[in-house]
Amino acid sequence: MARIEKLTPTIGAEIFDVDLRAPSAELIALVHNAFLDNLVVFFRDHKLTIEELKAFGREFGKLHVHPISVPKIPEHPEITLIEAGPSSKIVAGEDWHSDASADHEPPLGSILNIHEVPENGGGDTLFANMYAAYEALSPQIKVLLEGLTAIHDGEKMRAGRNVINPSERLIWSEHPVVRTHPETGRKSLYVNRAYTSHIVQLSKAESDALLAFLYQHQESAMFQCRFKWRPNSVAFWDNRCTLHQAIWDYFPQRRYGIRVAICGDKPA
Numbered sequence: 001m002a003r004i005e006k007l008t009p010t011i012g013a014e015i016f017d018v019d020l021r022a023p024s025a026e027l028i029a030l031v032h033n034a035f036l037d038n039l040v041v042f043f044r045d046h047k048l049t050i051e052e053l054k055a056f057g058r059e060f061g062k063l064h065v066h067p068i069s070v071p072k073i074p075e076h077p078e079i080t081l082i083e084a085g086p087s088s089k090i091v092a093g094e095d096w097h098s099d100a101s102a103d104h105e106p107p108l109g110s111i112l113n114i115h116e117v118p119e120n121g122g123g124d125t126l127f128a129n130m131y132a133a134y135e136a137l138s139p140q141i142k143v144l145l146e147g148l149t150a151i152h153d154g155e156k157m158r159a160g161r162n163v164i165n166p167s168e169r170l171i172w173s174e175h176p177v178v179r180t181h182p183e184t185g186r187k188s189l190y191v192n193r194a195y196t197s198h199i200v201q202l203s204k205a206e207s208d209a210l211l212a213f214l215y216q217h218q219e220s221a222m223f224q225c226r227f228k229w230r231p232n233s234v235a236f237w238d239n240r241c242t243l244h245q246a247i248w249d250y251f252p253q254r255r256y257g258i259r260v261a262i263c264g265d266k267p268a
Contacts, residue, residue, distance in 0.1 A: 007225045008224075010225070011132070011225045012041075013042070020048060023056060036183060039131075043234040043236075047232040050076055066080060067154070078261075080260070082257040082258070095193045096218075097192045101173075101195045102156075107264050110259055111259065113232070113233075114231070116256040120250070125226075125229070125235065128218060128220075130223075133218040145189075148178075149176055152172060152195040154195070156194060177189070177190060181240055181241055182240070186241070
């Protein structure tokens with residue numbers, strides 16, 4: 001019998017006693033509901049193959065292909081390798097971000113299966129609840145943010161990436177600063193350090209000041225949970241209402257996993 005335990009009152013839950021390799025309709029419904037309620041759900045002791053991870057991801061929608069990066073496994077363009085080791089100069093996800101938010105239709109969510117963790121610990125991932133961050137704002141700030149849009153620019157992520165078309169400008173999109181979740185109807189902040197370049201309706205000075213405030217606010221520890229990976233752990237997060245940050249505190253040790261993302265819709 002599946003069992004769900006919250007990590008914090010605000011965000012995150014672990015789901016126990018399930019088999020992700022052979023999910024039933026009942027299990028998919030349970031995971032989907034826990035995902036919407038907790039924003040990110042975690043599983044232990046699941047070493048999924050590429051095909052098994054893709055099959056599990058497809059239970060929630062069509063798989064997303066990253067619009068910027070060249071796939072490291074050409075026969076599986078839906079798979080992103082998450083790897084760092086002694087030769088790494090940078091790692092993916094060091095800044096707080098929402099996956100591929102420069103895409104016109106960013107992913108609904110992402111599923112990461114970490115197979116190998118640093119031998120001396122480290123490599124945790126932080127997740128933050130953007131519903132809670134929005135709801136904690138004063139009524140006056142909420143009024144200010146309504147109707148504002150921001151540019152999410154893939155050029156901010158070019159460094160260190162093997163991009164599909166190196167000579168072309170990378171993808172960018174204009175999204176609302178406050179988006180409404182298409183399933184829950186709740187509002188959340190939708191800006192992030194990694195991709196957001198500026199707010200369209202404001203001057204540069206105003207945009208910089210407001211974004212600096214929003215980043216500091218939304219990254220508060222009160223909105224977070226911290227997940228400590230063990231070998232063969234899985235995380236499935238809602239990319240529409242969370243931010244996450246990968247902690248690179250384990251150099252030169254190795255961390256390795258595989259990830260899929262699920263297609264979403266245009267933020268509204």
